[in-house]
Amino acid sequence: MSDAGFDHTKLGTLQQRIFSRTVVYTVLIGFTILYVLPLIVVTLTSFRSLEDIYTGSLIAFPRSFDFSAWGKVWSTGCVGGNCQGISPYFINSVELVVPATLISTAIGAINGYALTKWRFKGSEFVFAFILFGVFIPGQLMLLPWAWVLGKIGLSNSTWGLVMVHVIGGLGFVTLFCRNYYMSIPDELIKAARIDGAGFWTIFRRIVLPLSPPILVVVVIWQFTHIWNEFLFATTFTSGYNKPITAALIAMTAPQTDIREYNVESAAVIIAALPTLLIYFFAGRYFMRGLTAGSVKG
Amino acid sequence: MSLEVSDLYKSFGPVEVLKGINLEAEPGEFVVLVGPSGCGKSTLLAIIAGLEKASQGDVVIGNRIVNEIHPKDRDIAMVFQNYALYPTMTVRENLTFGLQVRGIPKNEQQEAVRRVAEFLKITELLNRRPSQLSGGQRQRVAMGRALVRNPILFLFDEPLSNLDAKLRVEMRTEIKKLHQALRTTVVYVTHDQIEAMTLASRIAVMHGGQIQQYADPQTTYERPNNIFVASFMGALPMNLVKGTLMNGDGVQIRVDDPDGSSVDLPIPNPNDAIARNIGREVILGIRSEHFDRREHMTGDIPPHMGTINCNVEVTEPTGAETMVVFRFGDEEMVARVEPDSAPGPGDKIGLTVDMRKACIFDPATERRLGA
Amino acid sequence: MATIDLGQIKRTYGAGRETSYARPKPSFGDRIQSWMPQIVMTPSILAAMFFTYGFVLWTLYVSFTNSQMMPSYEFAGLISYQKLWANTRWQIAYTNFFLFGSFYVVITTIIGLALAIFMDQRIRAEAFFRSILLYPMAISFVVTGLVWRWLLNPDTGVEKMVQDLGWLGFQFDWIVDRDMAIYTVVFAGVWQASGFVMVLFLAGIRSVDSNLVKAAQIDGAPMWMIYWRIIIPAIQPILIAVLIILVQNALKTFELVQALTSGGPGIATTVPAIFVFDVMYARGQFGQGAAGAIMMLVMLLVFLIPYLVYLRMRRRREAE
Numbered sequence: 007m008s009d010a011g012f013d014h015t016k017l018g019t020l021q022q023r024i025f026s027r028t029v030v031y032t033v034l035i036g037f038t039i040l041y042v043l044p045l046i047v048v049t050l051t052s053f054r055s056l057e058d059i060y061t062g063s064l065i066a067f068p069r070s071f072d073f074s075a076w077g078k079v080w081s082t083g084c085v086g087g088n089c090q091g092i093s094p095y096f097i098n099s100v101e102l103v104v105p106a107t108l109i110s111t112a113i114g115a116i117n118g119y120a121l122t123k124w125r126f127k128g129s130e131f132v133f134a135f136i137l138f139g140v141f142i143p144g145q146l147m148l149l150p151w152a153w154v155l156g157k158i159g160l161s162n163s164t165w166g167l168v169m170v171h172v173i174g175g176l177g178f179v180t181l182f183c184r185n186y187y188m189s190i191p192d193e194l195i196k197a198a199r200i201d202g203a204g205f206w207t208i209f210r211r212i213v214l215p216l217s218p219p220i221l222v223v224v225v226i227w228q229f230t231h232i233w234n235e236f237l238f239a240t241t242f243t244s245g246y247n248k249p250i251t252a253a254l255i256a257m258t259a260p261q262t263d264i265r266e267y268n269v270e271s272a273a274v275i276i277a278a279l280p281t282l283l284i285y286f287f288a289g290r291y292f293m294r295g296l297t298a299g300s301v302k303g
Numbered sequence: 304m305s306l307e308v309s310d311l312y313k314s315f316g317p318v319e320v321l322k323g324i325n326l327e328a329e330p331g332e333f334v335v336l337v338g339p340s341g342c343g344k345s346t347l348l349a350i351i352a353g354l355e356k357a358s359q360g361d362v363v364i365g366n367r368i369v370n371e372i373h374p375k376d377r378d379i380a381m382v383f384q385n386y387a388l389y390p391t392m393t394v395r396e397n398l399t400f401g402l403q404v405r406g407i408p409k410n411e412q413q414e415a416v417r418r419v420a421e422f423l424k425i426t427e428l429l430n431r432r433p434s435q436l437s438g439g440q441r442q443r444v445a446m447g448r449a450l451v452r453n454p455i456l457f458l459f460d461e462p463l464s465n466l467d468a469k470l471r472v473e474m475r476t477e478i479k480k481l482h483q484a485l486r487t488t489v490v491y492v493t494h495d496q497i498e499a500m501t502l503a504s505r506i507a508v509m510h511g512g513q514i515q516q517y518a519d520p521q522t523t524y525e526r527p528n529n530i531f532v533a534s535f536m537g538a539l540p541m542n543l544v545k546g547t548l549m550n551g552d553g554v555q556i557r558v559d560d561p562d563g564s565s566v567d568l569p570i571p572n573p574n575d576a577i578a579r580n581i582g583r584e585v586i587l588g589i590r591s592e593h594f595d596r597r598e599h600m601t602g603d604i605p606p607h608m609g610t611i612n613c614n615v616e617v618t619e620p621t622g623a624e625t626m627v628v629f630r631f632g633d634e635e636m637v638a639r640v641e642p643d644s645a646p647g648p649g650d651k652i653g654l655t656v657d658m659r660k661a662c663i664f665d666p667a668t669e670r671r672l673g674a
Numbered sequence: 675m676a677t678i679d680l681g682q683i684k685r686t687y688g689a690g691r692e693t694s695y696a697r698p699k700p701s702f703g704d705r706i707q708s709w710m711p712q713i714v715m716t717p718s719i720l721a722a723m724f725f726t727y728g729f730v731l732w733t734l735y736v737s738f739t740n741s742q743m744m745p746s747y748e749f750a751g752l753i754s755y756q757k758l759w760a761n762t763r764w765q766i767a768y769t770n771f772f773l774f775g776s777f778y779v780v781i782t783t784i785i786g787l788a789l790a791i792f793m794d795q796r797i798r799a800e801a802f803f804r805s806i807l808l809y810p811m812a813i814s815f816v817v818t819g820l821v822w823r824w825l826l827n828p829d830t831g832v833e834k835m836v837q838d839l840g841w842l843g844f845q846f847d848w849i850v851d852r853d854m855a856i857y858t859v860v861f862a863g864v865w866q867a868s869g870f871v872m873v874l875f876l877a878g879i880r881s882v883d884s885n886l887v888k889a890a891q892i893d894g895a896p897m898w899m900i901y902w903r904i905i906i907p908a909i910q911p912i913l914i915a916v917l918i919i920l921v922q923n924a925l926k927t928f929e930l931v932q933a934l935t936s937g938g939p940g941i942a943t944t945v946p947a948i949f950v951f952d953v954m955y956a957r958g959q960f961g962q963g964a965a966g967a968i969m970m971l972v973m974l975l976v977f978l979i980p981y982l983v984y985l986r987m988r989r990r991r992e993a994e
Binding site (some may be wrong): 027030031033034037038041042044045059064066116117120124126129132135136138139141142143144145146147148149150151171180204205206217230233234235237251254255258270274277278282284285289 | 729733820831956
């Protein structure tokens with residue numbers, strides 16, 4: 007109820023208001039602690055030495071700040087047998103996410119543009135057809151994809167994963183872009199057609215300059231989703247080609263040696279950092295872009 | 304001919320939106336397509352522009368049948384209701400966009416822009432973005448974009464609907480002046496019949512996917528083809544009432560009152576169609592300005608005028624005149640009288656009617672007898 | 675009267691005026707242009723057809739075979755489905771889905787709604803709270819599962835910490851308890867999703883027409899009643915959308931469980947997604963895996979199709 011002239015929180019007696027204010031802030035702060043706790047614990051753990059960790063629980067303040075875990079995780083930590091640290095897997099993720107996001111966004115924009123500004127017979131059906139794919143659980147696709155990737159020589163490669171993610175993401179990116187482009191007036195396109203511009207000229211000179219809000223949304227969404235994804239990552243690659251989320255599971259699987267919680271914590275932070283940073287810095291553009299094109303239902 | 308539309312039909316799926324349109328425009332004409340929403344006028348304009356394809360029939364622009372031709376090659380320009388200015392480009396870029404796409408050399412582009420900007424007085428605006436312009440300025444830039452192309456045909460799609468009333472009147476005059484200066488053929492769509500009357504050389508009144516009448520403004524106003532045109536055109540719709548044609552003192556029409564009395568009004572110069580329908584019930588149409596206070600007539604009443612006595616229900620002063628609402632023949636009618644001679648509500652007054660301007664309509668076909 | 679003459683058309687008018695017109699045809703480039711949208715959409719359509727629906731159909735077909743280690747293509751009726759339902763692992767997975775699913779959806783919705791209502795109280799630093807509560811959506815399920823695995827582990831997490839503080843009898847070992855482990859999954863899932871749900875509800879609450887609320891206040895209703903009887907019903911569409919999103923999440927839950935408990939202890943927290951994954955690859959029960967995957971799809975459609983119908987009806991009603 008956002009109404010400038012009316013504030014429902016100013017109702018009631020002073021006592022009632024103090025009481026409800028206290029309750030509200032207590033609950034919110036309580037939840038905030040609960041939410042932030044894991045992040046803090048993991049960060050702090052990465053700065054503790056192993057004996058420090060093993061003499062207590064994970065939920066404790068470091069007795070002294072030990073940065074050795076960080077050096078180790080990058081170049082010498084062990085991931086299921088390979089002890090070259092987590093850097094190759096991080097790079098794998100980058101090599102996967104960047105092309106996949108860019109290609110996916112480009113396709114989504116073009117699809118959304120074609121479907122809304124150049125409506126043809128059956129375009130609504132085509133949209134629903136493409137959209138429905140997002141609901142299908144990934145498990146149904148594992149073996150067929152593995153077979154296809156094998157046939158075209160892309161199994162166990164980053165580009166194979168790129169292909170899987172681009173095709174798997176078609177539904178969402180088309181949805182976002184289509185909903186946004188619906189709000190561009192059709193008359194703009196009509197005027198451009200009369201001016202003599204064709205499909206691609208209109209896209210390049212009129213629609214694309216208007217697209218930044220939704221492109222930001224799509225890029226953030228795809229980046230986050232692909233970076234954090236595990237099922238396809240672990241199925242279609244192995245060993246050195248794994249992206250970082252899959253590597254993380256391999257690294258933290260129960261081992262016979264002493265578990266190096268500090269190294270594992272550092273790995274977790276590194277794995278989570280890119281998406282977290284994007285969220286904290288670009289999050290508001292994401293929200294803004296979503297409401298600009300009203301992505302509903 | 305600048306434009307010919309012949310036997311045009313258009314359906315969207317099962318819905319037939321245009322049912323046999325025939326239209327031509329001579330070079331330099333200002334043709335207005337007017338009608339209520341849903342009558343098909345915007346669709347017709349879109350088909351002329353090439354933005355939609357007709358289901359059947361031909362569109363001829365210049366001397367070419369353009370059915371298969373893309374909008375950009377039809378030698379037309381279009382001004383839209385919402386201006387449709389490219390928001391990310393400056394005014395200058397908006398004007399040159401079409402020229403750029405065609406590969407016109409840069410110096411010619413700039414020359415065209417200079418010419419048009421001077422003509423429309425938008426030279427100071429050339430480096431601004433559309434979002435920085437007022438409604439009237441945007442409209443002029445939209446027209447500039449059309450002018451720059453030197454087309455055979457100008458198409459306007461309700462360009463003034465988004466402006467407030469005062470601005471609308473101003474821009475209407477500017478459009479008329481533009482047309483007089485350029486003499487390019489115009490096809491103009493609007494739902495506002497005042498715009499149609501003031502701008503058009505010929506008006507095509509549309510309803511239900513068909514052209515009801517295609518004639519100059521005065522004709523559509525004074526001699527409407529059917530009841531629809533009579534009610535639609537004019538600031539006030541034509542007053543309509545049932546009556547019976549009869550032979551009395553010359554051809555007359557008798558209008559009955561629910562209370563049992565009746566009034567006989569003369570029909571001066573009846574045409575053949577009227578003569579053939581003597582004895583039948585018809586519909587009489589009289590425009591509000593053809594009534595006058597009985598008191599104003601000194602001496603005898605001339606044979607072409609009738610008189611009626613009525614009760615005033617409501618009066619509505621508008622400053623320039625007063626509208627008097629009264630009942631006649633069980634219908635509510637409006638008469639326009641000078642404010643000085645305005646009656647009060649409940650008064651009984653006498654009115655004269657100039658029957659030379661009256662129209663008679665067939666109640667079944669709704670067509671005017673003699674149309 | 676009309677005569678057709680070569681590439682031109684002659685027309686005769688009532689007044690006897692005859693003119694001929696050229697009838698130009700569009701260029702090749704222009705004709706390609708008019709098909710451009712379809713050309714552009716074709717790759718996506720083909721990709722969806724083959725890689726999405728094609729794969730589903732393939733899995734469907736295999737589910738009707740008796741594949742063991744590798745997919746065979748001999749039609750075998752419902753035998754894989756029978757084996758599936760007789761499989762204890764599947765039964766546990768299936769039960770877990772309903773257990774986990776219902777708790778997850780209900781608790782997340784309630785918490786999300788409650789948080790949204792609290793956030794609607796003109797909080798100072800609202801942006802701050804919102805950022806914090808929403809950030810779990812930005813991290814992967816794997817990270818969430820891992821971190822909570824450590825925190826809920828009796829040897830390293832909360833139990834140990836509390837014991838270290840002196841309370842030696844404190845026990846919180848749900849994660850290794852066969853019967854309670856599934857609730858830890860619920861906990862982690864709720865933790866991850868409630869912020870997102872809160873944001874959706876908040877947007878909905880904020881878009882309720884304030885005149886409704888003013889009218890209720892003039893009628894003397896207290897704030898809690900206004901929330902309960904006016905605002906919550908007004909955001910019904912969002913409520914339903916949230917439920918659908920959560921149910922879908924619950925069904926697809928794989929990474930969270932894998933990271934949190936690896937499906938354990940033993941197979942106590944296995945869910946359909948994990949079952950299908952393990953069985954399709956590891957245990958030579960390919961047909962059952964395919965059948966399980968199809969069951970997952972069916973369960974999804976059971977929730978989805980009524981929702982789509984509901985959306986259609988609502989759109990139609992709004993258009994009237």
